[in-house]
Amino acid sequence: MRRRSATDYLGLERNVVIVSAVVFLLGLGEELWKKFLPKYLELLGAGPVIIGLFGTTEDFFDAVYQYPGGWLADRVGRRRAFLVFIGLASAGYLVYLLSPSWQWVFIGLGLAMAWHSMASPGIFAVIGDALPKERRAMGFTLQSILKRVPMVISPLVGGTVIAAFGISYGVRASLVVTLVLAFLSLLIVLSINIPLKVGAPVNIRGVWRSFHVALKRLLISDIIIRMCEGMADIFVILYVTNVLGISLARYGVLVAIQITTSILVYIPAGRIADRVGRKPFVIVTFVCFALFPLSVVMSSNFASLVVAFIIGGLREIGEPSRKAMIVDFAQENLRARTVGLYYLLRSITITPSAAIGGLLWKLTPQVPFVTAGIIGIIGTLVFAATVEERYAS
Numbered sequence: 001m002r003r004r005s006a007t008d009y010l011g012l013e014r015n016v017v018i019v020s021a022v023v024f025l026l027g028l029g030e031e032l033w034k035k036f037l038p039k040y041l042e043l044l045g046a047g048p049v050i051i052g053l054f055g056t057t058e059d060f061f062d063a064v065y066q067y068p069g070g071w072l073a074d075r076v077g078r079r080r081a082f083l084v085f086i087g088l089a090s091a092g093y094l095v096y097l098l099s100p101s102w103q104w105v106f107i108g109l110g111l112a113m114a115w116h117s118m119a120s121p122g123i124f125a126v127i128g129d130a131l132p133k134e135r136r137a138m139g140f141t142l143q144s145i146l147k148r149v150p151m152v153i154s155p156l157v158g159g160t161v162i163a164a165f166g167i168s169y170g171v172r173a174s175l176v177v178t179l180v181l182a183f184l185s186l187l188i189v190l191s192i193n194i195p196l197k198v199g200a201p202v203n204i205r206g207v208w209r210s211f212h213v214a215l216k217r218l219l220i221s222d223i224i225i226r227m228c229e230g231m232a233d234i235f236v237i238l239y240v241t242n243v244l245g246i247s248l249a250r251y252g253v254l255v256a257i258q259i260t261t262s263i264l265v266y267i268p269a270g271r272i273a274d275r276v277g278r279k280p281f282v283i284v285t286f287v288c289f290a291l292f293p294l295s296v297v298m299s300s301n302f303a304s305l306v307v308a309f310i311i312g313g314l315r316e317i318g319e320p321s322r323k324a325m326i327v328d329f330a331q332e333n334l335r336a337r338t339v340g341l342y343y344l345l346r347s348i349t350i351t352p353s354a355a356i357g358g359l360l361w362k363l364t365p366q367v368p369f370v371t372a373g374i375i376g377i378i379g380t381l382v383f384a385a386t387v388e389e390r391y392a393s
Contacts, residue, residue, distance in 0.1 A: 024150060028181055029178030029179075079194070093179050120343060144316065151258075161173060236296060265317045269320070
């Protein structure tokens with residue numbers, strides 16, 4: 001009985017655990033080098049504008065891959081879709097590994113994003129398929145924790161390797177590890193067992209018409225918040241290392257602090273949200289999105305950066321609640337496509353943000369961070385004013 005109670009509390013269901021394990025393994029590999037990609041691009045000859053363009057390209061792929069990923073997960077089933085996504089991402093890791101110049105990293109990005117973006121609607125759908133509404137926030141909490149534990153461990157390891165052996169060797173060695181973990185993930189995905197739910201054929205317009213009005217309002221505020229994130233986040237490592245003079249190894253410590261903060265608040269926040277409602281937690285998340293770039297730019301030393309990255313970690317306090325809201329509003333046979341269309345619209349809208357951030361950086365490095373903070377405050381106010389509490393419970 002005690003074991004069953006713990007299982008219910010944490011949203012532990014077989015398929016949810018399998019998907020979360022795959023998220024963990026691939027994250028363990030990707031996070032070894034992902035935070036250091038801007039420095040890798042810099043080593044290969046890319047300047048700030050190109051690095052900003054890389055962030056914009058990442059947002060573009062994140063946008064255009066979402067709906068096809070959801071469509072495939074609904075059409076051929078979750079397991080087959082995940083096998084395709086991991087295979088494509090592995091090809092991208094290989095291109096990263098062999099890249100002789102920054103142009104090739106852009107090509108690798110187009111493949112590597114298959115897991116991060118195409119698989120996302122399917123992951124949401126598995127949690128929606130496997131868990132009832134009152135346990136979904138905790139289901140997303142489990143998935144989010146297993147996604148972010150590697151964000152604590154891997155940047156520390158990656159930063160240490162890079163500090164000892166250099167950017168080129170450190171990133172490439174980490175990519176080899178990622179390829180091995182991707183192969184293990186393929187084997188684990190074979191254990192997923194969720195029946196394929198087939199409904200009447202629905203095109204993308206039909207999926208949009210199925211959106212609840214509250215989901216559309218959430219989408220608008222989420223777009224504004226992600227513009228804030230996209231404008232500044234890719235430049236955080238450059239600001240911390242190039243402007244403030246913090247070493248890459250200590251930057252890895254900051255990332256670990258950020259993710260540890262997220263993990264510590266996930267379980268209590270997810271459990272309370274399932275009981276009392278999701279809106280307050282989403283508001284706190286949006287406030288922290290606004291405060292993070294402002295706190296980074298106001299920092300002058302490592303101690304103040306620790307405070308800034310704790311705020312950055314608190315950005316995740318309402319993420320399980322926001323994700324559960326999306327799944328709650330989705331029709332069962334359109335679940336993955338609804339998630340895919342939501343993220344397609346969100347990501348395509350924010351695609352220019354990182355490039356704009358790169359142009360603002362050329363004015364002074366502080367400008368994109370201050371601008372992002374102002375945009376984040378606007379997004380928070382929009383959500384608080386437009387999404388009613390009765391739709392966020």
